Amino acid sequence: MTVDRPVLVDTNILLTATAPNRPFYQAALTVLNEWPNRGIRLLTSGQVLREYLAVATRPASLNGLGLSVVLALENLQRMRRRMRVLEETVATASQLARLVSDGLCSGKQIHDANLVATLLTSGEGRLITANVRDFRRFGKLIEVLELSSVGPR
Numbered sequence: 001m002t003v004d005r006p007v008l009v010d011t012n013i014l015l016t017a018t019a020p021n022r023p024f025y026q027a028a029l030t031v032l033n034e035w036p037n038r039g040i041r042l043l044t045s046g047q048v049l050r051e052y053l054a055v056a057t058r059p060a061s062l063n064g065l066g067l068s069v070v071l072a073l074e075n076l077q078r079m080r081r082r083m084r085v086l087e088e089t090v091a092t093a094s095q096l097a098r099l100v101s102d103g104l105c106s107g108k109q110i111h112d113a114n115l116v117a118t119l120l121t122s123g124e125g126r127l128i129t130a131n132v133r134d135f136r137r138f139g140k141l142i143e144v145l146e147l148s149s150v151g152p153r
Contacts, residue, residue, distance in 0.1 A: 010041065010131070
């Protein structure tokens with residue numbers, strides 16, 4: 001892995017790092033806790049932060065983590081200190097529109113496309129996710145790293 005290239009951390013990495021019973025929990029902790037020490041700059045976006053809070057505070061019976069708002073916000077604050085927040089700009093919206101008009105996505109896939117648009121307009125090009133399948137369609141535009149391939153060091 002190239003040390004000097006930043007990587008956008010998908011929401012599912014943050015959620016996995018919060019839930020010890022999830023597969024790849026240790027890998028998610030490695031990303032958040034060790035990668036910055038190896039010189040890999042972690043990135044996030046407002047979308048990722050919102051998605052984390054939505055799922056973290058949703059009841060477990062509705063496929064959430066069932067955390068209190070206070071605990072979810074504390075977790076988010078700790079994780080955010082390790083990451084730079086990329087801004088979503090007018091250029092991001094234009095890039096998203098291009099991805100949609102190019103036929104790369106529709107419906108719920110637009111959430112993933114917005115992360116790609118945010119990366120592209122910020123001049124970055126790497127993302128780590130537990131759901132590589134969701135980002136394959138963007139493989140010519142960004143490098144997608146798979147959480148399952150991360151091992152502790």
